[in-house]
Amino acid sequence: MSAPTIAPSPALDGKVRGKKPRFQLTPYSLLVPATVVLLIIVGWPLIQLFVISFQEFGRPQVFGAPAPFVGFKNYLKVLTDPSFWNVMVRSILFCLVNVAVTMVGGTLVAILMTKLNKFFRVLMSTGLLLAWAMPALTATIVWGWIFDTSYGVVNYIFTHVFGLDYQGHSWLINPLSFFLVATIIVVWGAIPFVAFTVYAGLTQIPDEILEAAQLDGARGTQRFRLITLPYLRSIFLVVTILQVIWDLRVFTQIYALQGIGGIRDQTSTLGVYIYQTALSSGNFGMGGAIAVITVFFMMAISLYYVRQSLKEEQL
Amino acid sequence: MRKLSFAAIAAVAAITLAGCAGGGSNDAPEAEKPGNIRVWLVGTDTPQAARDLLKTQFEEQNPGSTLTIEEQSWTGLVDKLTTSLSGSDSPDIVEVGNTQAAAFTSAGAFLDLTKYYKELGGDDLLPGFVEAGSYDGKFYAAPLYSGSRLVFYKKDALAAAGLSVPTTLSEYISNAETLAADNPGKSGLWWPGQDWYNALPFIWENGGQVAVFKDGKWDAQFNSAASQKGLAQIQELMTKASNAPKDGNETNPQVGFCDGTTLQLSAPSWVKWSILAPTDADTPGCPDQESNLGVYALPGVNGGAAQVFAGGSNIGISAKSAHPQLALKALKIILGKEFQTIYGTNGLVPALKSLASTLGTDEVAKAISSAAGNARLTPASPKWAEVEASGALTDFFVQIAQGGDIDSLSKALDEKIESILNG
Numbered sequence: 163m164s165a166p167t168i169a170p171s172p173a174l175d176g177k178v179r180g181k182k183p184r185f186q187l188t189p190y191s192l193l194v195p196a197t198v199v200l201l202i203i204v205g206w207p208l209i210q211l212f213v214i215s216f217q218e219f220g221r222p223q224v225f226g227a228p229a230p231f232v233g234f235k236n237y238l239k240v241l242t243d244p245s246f247w248n249v250m251v252r253s254i255l256f257c258l259v260n261v262a263v264t265m266v267g268g269t270l271v272a273i274l275m276t277k278l279n280k281f282f283r284v285l286m287s288t289g290l291l292l293a294w295a296m297p298a299l300t301a302t303i304v305w306g307w308i309f310d311t312s313y314g315v316v317n318y319i320f321t322h323v324f325g326l327d328y329q330g331h332s333w334l335i336n337p338l339s340f341f342l343v344a345t346i347i348v349v350w351g352a353i354p355f356v357a358f359t360v361y362a363g364l365t366q367i368p369d370e371i372l373e374a375a376q377l378d379g380a381r382g383t384q385r386f387r388l389i390t391l392p393y394l395r396s397i398f399l400v401v402t403i404l405q406v407i408w409d410l411r412v413f414t415q416i417y418a419l420q421g422i423g424g425i426r427d428q429t430s431t432l433g434v435y436i437y438q439t440a441l442s443s444g445n446f447g448m449g450g451a452i453a454v455i456t457v458f459f460m461m462a463i464s465l466y467y468v469r470q471s472l473k474e475e476q477l
Numbered sequence: 478m479r480k481l482s483f484a485a486i487a488a489v490a491a492i493t494l495a496g497c498a499g500g501g502s503n504d505a506p507e508a509e510k511p512g513n514i515r516v517w518l519v520g521t522d523t524p525q526a527a528r529d530l531l532k533t534q535f536e537e538q539n540p541g542s543t544l545t546i547e548e549q550s551w552t553g554l555v556d557k558l559t560t561s562l563s564g565s566d567s568p569d570i571v572e573v574g575n576t577q578a579a580a581f582t583s584a585g586a587f588l589d590l591t592k593y594y595k596e597l598g599g600d601d602l603l604p605g606f607v608e609a610g611s612y613d614g615k616f617y618a619a620p621l622y623s624g625s626r627l628v629f630y631k632k633d634a635l636a637a638a639g640l641s642v643p644t645t646l647s648e649y650i651s652n653a654e655t656l657a658a659d660n661p662g663k664s665g666l667w668w669p670g671q672d673w674y675n676a677l678p679f680i681w682e683n684g685g686q687v688a689v690f691k692d693g694k695w696d697a698q699f700n701s702a703a704s705q706k707g708l709a710q711i712q713e714l715m716t717k718a719s720n721a722p723k724d725g726n727e728t729n730p731q732v733g734f735c736d737g738t739t740l741q742l743s744a745p746s747w748v749k750w751s752i753l754a755p756t757d758a759d760t761p762g763c764p765d766q767e768s769n770l771g772v773y774a775l776p777g778v779n780g781g782a783a784q785v786f787a788g789g790s791n792i793g794i795s796a797k798s799a800h801p802q803l804a805l806k807a808l809k810i811i812l813g814k815e816f817q818t819i820y821g822t823n824g825l826v827p828a829l830k831s832l833a834s835t836l837g838t839d840e841v842a843k844a845i846s847s848a849a850g851n852a853r854l855t856p857a858s859p860k861w862a863e864v865e866a867s868g869a870l871t872d873f874f875v876q877i878a879q880g881g882d883i884d885s886l887s888k889a890l891d892e893k894i895e896s897i898l899n900g
Contacts, residue, residue, distance in 0.1 A: 221559060221580060221581075221584045222583070222584045222585065224559055224584065225562075225563055225584045225585045225586050225796070226585060227584075227585070311722035311723075311724075311725060312720075312721070312722060312725075312733070313732075330720055330722070332722050332723055332724050332725075334724055335723055335724040335875065335879060420868075421552055421726070422726075423671075423722060423724035423725055423726075423875075424724055425724065425872045425875050425876060426868040426871070426872050427868070427869075427872045428872075437556075438867065438868070441556040441559060441560070442553075442555065442556055442863070442866035442867055443863045443866065443867050443897065444555075444559065444580070444860075444863050444866075
């Protein structure tokens with residue numbers, strides 16, 4: 163990945179050629195620790211995952227029974243299972259909605275932060291940091307209480323303040339409403355990261371340019387569209403791709419919410435589905451196959467991200 | 478999720494490599510150095526007095542050794558035991574639900590205790606639970622305790638509605654509905670949708686089954702005519718008599734009972750102590766309701782006690798335990814008279830038949846013994862635990878509670894159960 167930046171320039175190339183082996187050893191040896199760590203904690207499990215996905219691997223195999231190879235049987239079973247495709251479509255839709263809401267919300271918060279005075283900016287940053295620091299599981303349980311069917315504050319307010327009949331209304335039983343709650347939790351947890359990153363970017367846009375545009379008669383929306391957006395293009399790209407990956411593999415929030423209420427079969431996303439297939443149902447082979455498919459899917463997205471960031475580096 | 482699945486798979490990978498050497502049949506070595514024994518107890522069912530007794534007795538008998546009790550949660554237990562029992566830092570002694578035991582005894586996760594059967598209690602052990610803890614003629618997991626489900630009710634509410642304790646299942650249903658109709662906004666029978674244990678008696682009492690084994694295959698029976706009759710009764714109760722969340726789970730039933738919105742509920746016998754817990758406890762109860770708290774065993778279709786689900790736990794020693802000899806000593810204390818008596822006095826059926834009298838003679842004890850006399854189990858398949866863990870049953874009853882179509886839902890459930898049991 164870092165190869166382009168360390169490649170010697172053509173002009174120097176001729177001079178250095180004689181000492182090439184010694185010069186090139188240092189950068190590569192510096193890469194060794196990171197590579198070793200990555201190979202151990204990502205590479206090796208990935209290979210194992212790949213192997214398991216071609217085996218019949220259940221609970222007895224976990225405890226030492228031999229695991230026979232079954233070829234593409236697991237993959238065939240997964241790809242012909244309609245519930246897998248339901249989960250896939252559901253995950254992608256959930257991811258798209260969440261990324262869109264998070265990006266728009268985070269950007270709006272970032273812009274708000276540039277307009278606030280110091281006191282409110284510090285107050286807001288503190289609030290955002292606290293939300294960012296809250297573990298996803300804790301957040302989900304607290305949000306679960308807020309939306310609790312019998313004793314939740316949301317039902318209480320809707321019933322007693324707005325006079326609507328929300329007594330005993332279950333927020334999680336309807337899949338759409340389940341994902342509304344899940345979206346609130348996920349977006350709530352993700353906005354701080356987007357807001358801080360975009361805010362950092364916003365402070366780097368030269369004031370003169372914005373001022374000049376204003377003098378030329380550009381309205382706020384025009385300035386945002388024609389100046390801010392192009393300046394922050396790379397930031398938006400990176401953050402969006404990160405959000406896509408995070409939201410596509412979302413696990414904690416969905417898993418914990420399913421424990422509180424709702425119907426698992428209608429609300430599982432990719433991460434939870436892999437867990438249910440592999441660990442709960444004890445079918446590690448099939449779980450592995452789903453995981454491998456997910457890995458390739460995410461790899462395609464990541465590859466785009468890596469290519470884009472390489473391009474940025476070259477600019 | 479990528480990370481999580483990696484972690485899981487990494488654990489699995491490590492196990493397969495390490496597992497070759499281990500195996501499930503190695504006998505405990507005779508002499509053992511002192512060490513720390515880790516005991517996993519699940520949920521809050523085991524009283525604190527019993528925990529203290531286990532720790533002090535074990536540490537007295539084995540100078541230099543220590544014993545740590547780590548409390549686990551029932552939710553996700555099968556997943557957690559799968560990863561932890563196969564790992565290198567496996568706990569030494571683990572409790573497991575009786576319907577889940579087969580998943581682990583069949584996989585070789587527990588130490589073979591066949592030759593210690595007599596020392597651990599022998600034929601005095603609860604037979605149904607010995608069966609649940611045995612596999613292929615070998616004894617792996619001993620009974621720990623059994624708990625029956627009882628119906629708790631508010632005496633004043635039942636009296637105000639002019640009702641008395643029901644003697645048949647249909648009276649039980651009409652009672653609950655009358656209570657709900659007389660007290661708008663309250664539950665005549667508190668029944669959250671995820672609570673499938675309470676649904677089984679309705680199926681059995683109507684002559685239905687969960688699944689039957691014939692011609693070498695499991696045949697799920699929720700769609701049978703008899704089961705459908707039971708399911709219709711369940712749906713009637715859930716929709717007409719219960720105000721509990723349709724997709725809620727059965728934890729903390731004392732909350733509604735104490736704030737007055739629950740007039741009746743069906744729960745394990747130890748829930749009595751949750752209801753009567755001090756008001757300043759971590760999970761507060763309402764001790765002032767003691768005189769108003771009535772209890773009876775669920776009545777059957779033709780009177781008498783209904784066939785209820787025989788809940789309870791088994792306890793075994795991990796095949797990967799680093800101190801199997803010490804673990805065995807601790808297990809002997811757990812199955813000892815003193816430890817088991819504490820279960821009895823706390824309303825749980827002890828693992829030893831000879832201690833049945835410790836339950837006492839009060840209302841709860843009478844209800845327990847009549848319920849236990851007619852208790853039944855879930856299908857005896859090593860894969861049954863996977864049916865439970867898959868969430869198929871909770872999903873199904875949540876949909877029933879919502880008023881879903883019984884016929885099509887039960888057909889889909891049968892297919893799902895069969896695909897797991899025969900898969």
